[in-house]
Amino acid sequence: MKSKRTHSTPLVTAICNAIRQIPRGHVSSYGAVAKAAGYPRCSRHVARVLKQVDGLPWQRVLGSGGRISLRGELGMEQRFLLESEGVRFRGKRADMKVFEHRFAVGKRKPRAVIPKKRLPRK
DNA sequence: AGGGTGACGATCA
């Protein structure tokens, strides 16, 4: 059943909910899910949740640009499942232009997160 | 309390 090693924390709950909102035949990205859950910049946590919590439509979450992050067999399976749902790929990327799920505009209450602007690299 | 971690993401070479 549920592996759930992670005791439900607000972050985990919010992320799971966001993932469950992605309809069949559509996809999203780790970053988008994190933002929709109210935790921008926590894309890596989305990945962790996907790995630890089962019962989620894991195949619908891709890396930015629609790339599949999983390696090997698992990655192949993800692609297969998505194509089965009708998601089409252009090369190695899913066609986000058409299949990316759009979360509610308000994208969840902006927790107590600081906007955090991008700092100029170098 | 402290440090390592990761199904990421943006930028650089």
Add this chain to the structure above:
DNA sequence: ATGATCGCCACCC
């Protein structure tokens, strides 16, 4: 386009 690096940040020992 591809590969390496750096920054992130809550979680888990």
